[in-house]
Amino acid sequence: MSRPHILAVAKLVPLLLDQLHTAYVVHDRVHEASPEEFAKVASNIRAIVGGGESKVTRALMNQLLALELISIMGVGYAGVDVAAAVERDVPVTHTPGVLNDEVADLAIGLMLSIARRIPQADQYVRAGRWGKEGAMPLTRKVSGARLGIVGLGRIGQAIAKRAEAFGMSIAYTARSAKPDLTHTYYPTATALAEQVDFLIVITPGGAETRHLINAEVLAALGSKGYLINVARGSVVDEAALVEALKDGVIAGAALDVFEKEPHPSEALWTMDNVVLTPHIASATWQTRQAMADLAAGNLHAHFAGEKLLSPVPECN
Incomplete structure (x- = not known):
């Protein structure tokens, strides 16, 4: 089977990005770097991956007709238009608890x-x-x-x-x-x-x-x-x-x-x-690894047809 295409909307830490490259075709911030290239791949993208400060707007989602999931590596997800995602029946996940x-x-x-x-x-x-x-x-x-x-x-x-x-x-x-x-x-x-x-x-x-x-x-x-x-x-x-x-x-x-x-x-x-301090509250190797594993785990669960590990409350 071909690997699912996903869009990274933030600079992801290697702890997460390396895991994603093994299982998915990762388009790393292509929507910002090259609108022309993004237009070519947008119809193939099935998931968005980002960090706690990432902006995932209704306008961006509207360009991704095959979008199935938004996975955030972080507890906060204020930058995600969850209401727009819910309207599309696109679940949003985050990484609470581990930090x-x-x-x-x-x-x-x-x-x-x-x-x-x-x-x-x-x-x-x-x-x-x-x-x-x-x-x-x-x-x-x-x-x-x-x-x-x-x-x-x-x-x-x-x-x-x-x-x-x-x-x-x-x-x-x-x-x-x-x-x-x-x-x-x-x-x-x-x-x-x-x-x-x-x-x-x-x-x-x-x-x-x-x-x-x-x-x-x-x-x-x-x-x-x-x-x-x-x-x-x-x-x-x-x-x-x-x-x-x-x-x-x-x-x-x-x-x-x-x-x-x-x-x-x-x-x-x-x-x-x-x-x-420069926003380091969760910045230890152990916790960032756990966050990366949970963010990747939500993706893996979705594409395996299994229950999501940590959906945001609005998507429970």
Whole structure:
């Protein structure tokens, strides 16, 4: 049998791309590189493969008359027009679950890093300032502090579990309260921010949560509060955050995601009360391999006529 044709709509990691080349005819971003070539192969393409930030629009789907599946390597899929896919009876899959631990680990690591100024302390030693200027200023204790989590899904609950080991009290906000959990629920991010020392954001991206963390929420968090974002850059109003950091409205922020990646606001680069990482929450060999395997597994299951491994909720 001939190998199915698939369209890669993002630069895929070798861990996934190598698997795809063994089983499929892969057209790597041909729709962007060569419209003429894309027009020649579009009628043969039966699946789309992309990453968490990939754009899969109705217009693109309309050009793929044989489209049967959209497989996303990532938890988020806000760039996919799921409604258009559902209309076409084209299921969308993603890779939840396999990266819960890594994202939760980084969230805790970022919280510790900004509270204890670990990256700044590293630079303090490297610059020779310890010997010249003496000890660094005192920092903020994490154990026993109050943690607020914006979004208490699988990853949020993994963060909460880790925070419990630090003796932290835990509260959260989400679309609705979770009766099976004992953590305190607040109906809004503002109400939550008023009650915590650290606010970790791990809610899905998309239009519904765009700028959920705004100037009002940051003011509620207060001058002794810290913001940690491991969700999506769109969830935080970055301009409002920059002003809050400049003016001392909040004590600091640790960010793994940004509104315009890979170009965070330059104002953040030189701030001493900020820790920045380049969207690395799931970036370990083990987790990326698991994500690649699941994304490929969804493709294999579909073309084998088997049940999909991890369809998005809208396609269950």
